[in-house]
Amino acid sequence: MAQLSGVAIPGLGQAAPTAASSAPAVAASVAVHELQANSEWRFEVAIGRSIEVKVLSGTAELFGTELALNHTYTFRGTKAAIFTWHGCRIEVTGACEEYTAEETPMVLYVNTHFALEKLRDDASKGKGESPRVLVVGPTNAGKTSLVKLLTAYAIRMGRQPMVINTDSREGLLSIPGSLTATPFASIIDVEQGWGSSPTSGPSPVPVKLPLCYYYGLPSPEDNTRLFKPVLTRMALAATSRLSDDQAIKDSGMIIDTPGVVSQGKGGYDLISHIVSEFSVNIILVLGSERLHSDMLRRFSGYRTTTGETITLVKLDKSGGCVDRDDEFMRQTREAAIREYFFGDPKRTLSPHTQQVNFDDATIYKIREANPMLASFLPGGEEDTELELYEKVEPSSMILNCILAVMYAALNDSQETIRDATVMGFVYVAEVDEKKRRMKILAPLNTRITDRPMIWGSWPEATMSLIG
């Protein structure tokens, strides 16, 4: 199977690719592992390190995506597992933490996939609605991995599921801070994962563009007054995309959520919001009895806009799920940003720098909800009088920050800018307060001064990307 990149994400247009760099990692220790049927090889590669894996015989898959025989896959700074249904031999070059597990919830997961397939089949025959699946569960319960697996299996059956990411902490083929809706038609790039790898370059295969919106804060609870309407807007766009394309419509949606929404009252209200906006008809609850029972209570008797009830399914967490500490997550975000501008080892990109005068830039800073203030207001409500964004002058505060360039006009209202899709992201490489100008790094040499830009606190300012 060829290595295909997922999709192209907003990058201020399309760039011509430059030659891919080769330079494989220096060969280190080589080990061959014999995996029995239904077992999985779990591995962790530190940030800045890489390993190479080759399937020598048998069949193997990574979160549902089949690995090609004798192809060398390179994994960098990642935690993942290679599973085999029928047994396989793999060759691993390089050092990583690893072990083999025989107990996995894969049968449960694949049965869930087949149940979804049955619904898709019925929907394509006009008997019922296609599945719109919401995955909830505590942090690091394996939600994103399950979403990947269900997506990969659906693609293997020739489906084109729409994958929705409502977790701004990690991007899905986009920079963290964004919320995306992506129709998947080609296989997932197993080396890059999908949580971290945006690209502003062209994809080797014709792809469908994701819809990308900007929230700019790490948790939905940081500013529900901003999160909810952005999510509503994305749901509208995703639903209309679905109704335009029969293949996507029959395949349905798979929605990933941040762990924080599964943690009680405020979060549950956000789950209800997602359920109603996306007309969710299936909720998969991963790794928590309590959450399952809370969801049962909340959604029993609930009907979607099309009159369907919600099916709740409780699934076990995989023993392979690992906690990712803050430092690992920070480095992963930084790698995602670097990749957005500079590409990956397979596809090098050439970003452009441009000088922008302070007076020519229109920047809106996201206001964060003030929890102190909220606690004084009736019902803990946020102050609805305050505008969502504050128009700001550039200053040294903005150095090393990411700005989202929005598909909107400079004089549009804050609501219009909020509801707009992202045209691309830029990075502030230098700020000269005396000369009142800044150096901006952008994927392409496009004018950015005729668009409003949003400055959030997520992703946080990174280390210098250039120089």
Ligand SMILES: Nc1ncnc2c1ncn2[C@@H]1O[C@H](COP(=O)(O)OP(=O)(O)OP(=O)(O)O)[C@@H](O)[C@H]1O
């Ligand atoms: N079977 C497995 N073997 C090895 N690693 C795994 C396995 N399943 C998941 N992981 C890893 O565990 C980590 C947590 O999984 P994942 O990201 O799917 O959880 P999550 O519930 O989406 O997390 P979050 O709440 O932070 O969004 C990831 O690094 C993932 O690659």
